[in-house]
Amino acid sequence: MKKPNVFIRGIYSTALTKLFIDAGYPIIFPSKEIQTRFKIPFRPIDSYSKDISIRDRLDKQGVSIMFKKSVWNKLEENNFEDFPLWQTHNPNLIVYNARFQKNSIYRGLIIKSNRQNNFSYIRLAPEDIDKDGFEEESSYSTTIGNYSHFIPDAKEGIFQVTHEDSGVINPSLGSFFTIPGDLVVIVPYNDRVIISKEIINGRKKKWLFDLGKDIQRTKKYGFIFRTAAALASEKEILEEVDKLEEDLIQTQNTITKYPEKIGEIFSNYHSINVIFPRQIKNSFDDVRRQMLPTMESHHIIKANPKINQYKRFYKTKDDKPSFEKKIQENEIKFTPSDLLTFTENLMYGLDKRANEKICRNYLKQYYNDFLKPRKILNILHQKLNGKTIKLAPGSIHSIEYESGRPHLIVLKRKLREGGLYDGLNTPIEMGDYAIGKYTIGNWYYMSTYYSKKNEIKGRYYNINTPIELSHQGIRYIDLEIDVVENMIGERKIIDQEYLDKTLNLNIISQELYDKAFGVAENILEGRI
Template structure:
């Protein structure tokens, strides 16, 4: 079976390009920097899968479902704490949507494959297109018709991809577009370079399809899918996977410790770039890493947010930083006295507090809960991916299973059934599920 071609953009590009090239995948439309870095000339044709960085510290891969499933299998083999979610809603898909609810300026719309948000004025039943799918699908009423080499636009104009730099080629494509322009605009993609007959045929076919859909939109039932888009596979990496990508990238170009963690931080990204540029010039790695740690500490305040991720990130609020070293972080949280402590079945009381100890690379961290009089109430071992520490937050993926300890030192495993359900549902992969069980069992021996 032939492998799909991929186009990769974002902070994971070098590591993923190396990984996929070594598995004989084709990487297309590589940037000049990547072509120089790998010593190759990449094809310029459209890729089967477009991999780009999303706003959630991970990736989103766009393509046909069968191709995305192949990508998922490859990455699942390579990385342990990696998480996937295949979206049912199709990016760039055209739907006949039906309003479910209006909330201020946003409208919740049923589009058959799920629900989307529209920030425009729309009728009870309207033709909409999925424009963005990062967190929640965003819908627009100005419809585009993407093709292989061109995209039809809602406004009557001719546009050329900014990636096409040659002035003569831009002028040539502009003339083709101007000659065949009708009621919808034409955008030439970077893959249009050097083509003519194929472009003219594609323009004609897309115009015919667009006219058919737009002129008969009232005939479609709602909710329904009118024109297929692309499937989206969301990919998130934990600490262990990011460390492995650091190793892969370092085989290509000098890479600082925790590169793929800190490049996700606006406060640290520039410092990482500077440090790696100095490495290329031959400066001592240990000295650079030492100076970076000082920069890191200077970016931290007295409090830090706790980002707890299951199916989506949940903020557990801020904690006071009591102690910090290169490999350990100690935090303190105060409680208002409502509810119960997870798993311990002990009531929270006014002015209780918790001490959290985190060690780099460990697959769990420890919560110790105390009364206002400093009496221990119980201990909770949160089993998770190793914690990523940023200047403004800590971040980890919860692995469902945990261990609790009473005041007499008795430990037991809880929520094994929740982990088994998460593995069964595909939210946690089997290898990672086994790792979580191993960690839990090691804590009760």
């Protein structure tokens, strides 16, 4: 049986392309670099369909995957037995099934609209009702969508999901819905014919524009011709237009038939988000290294947001210095990702020993740029509900190295007065601080809480995916369950019920659950 086509873009594209090719999936519309690396065609014969589309998440910590609904249903029937990005094949993956699928159309209830900040919150589905008849807010999902415009004097509206939800992270919404296909997008609310900017052949552009105008003699809506349309025949385009028109009519009929229905009107896709912890990123390094020179921690460095580049304004165009002069004066700041790409390009054609030396020197400089005593380091605490919390940063107290790599980082963090320490029922007082010990690659870290008189008030063992380190700080995914230790050394496990919940929701696998619980038990018994 022919497997569905997979479209891949983003920082993980080389590793993912190899994984899917090895699993027998055809790759459709690869970038020129991927075509060259894998010696694959631009598309399978007689196919334009992006059955599965994989792109980076906005935070680069994983991928957003959109399936055609029929493809998703077929994979689900087969328990995803040969789908590479599934927990049965890699139990360390963290998966969020979207409640509101990308490109789906909803009628939503406007619950808040802010003119000053130009945004609105839209209720897309009713909240769950508890046993007492009250709305129950979920800790791991949402019913709200974000619309980036103020909506005056309206109670409800029709919206299309432009970016799916992920845990409690709300989906993004747009208005004036479209009906997307592989070759054409129907735009019901205008009569324009738009050609993809990726189509640069003048004759093709004119042919598609004329075809669009011909279709509009009988179809009273606009079109966007996608890049793949330049490869298709007129017959193939017209057949897809007819199919999309059926979906449009179904959507319009549902809107008319159920004028007060809040919820989904039309959906042809299924969306998931897959998060890659440190060990997954490192395994992708190994896969990529089979194809081309790849630095240690390649995907960890690439997965972090770019720093702001230097900006400067000049009175006249003639005052603007040359690119070379800007570099000499240190006025152009290259991101760590830029320098990584440049360094890896130097490694082509060199022997293993030379590459190891380049790698060693690059990483030494990379870590030296942000790992210095008393320098502030961020702590990015990603929750299993989808949120990433930036904890109070710490001042670097000490660094231990192993084989030339940072191994243990000790941070001193000032704590804000008020409230209680989690699980300890001990107040956080003025002058309290924490000493955190973060071992890179470890499944937990320990924070010791001190009073301003340097007296120990307790310890907290945070259970998490293996700790990773980058120029953005320390990052991990919190696995909910933790261990606390009071002032007299008594330990107990807390928050296991939240770990249980994520297992029941299939956010984590049974294997990852067992690993987290096993680490907690070992800490409780003093074995680690």
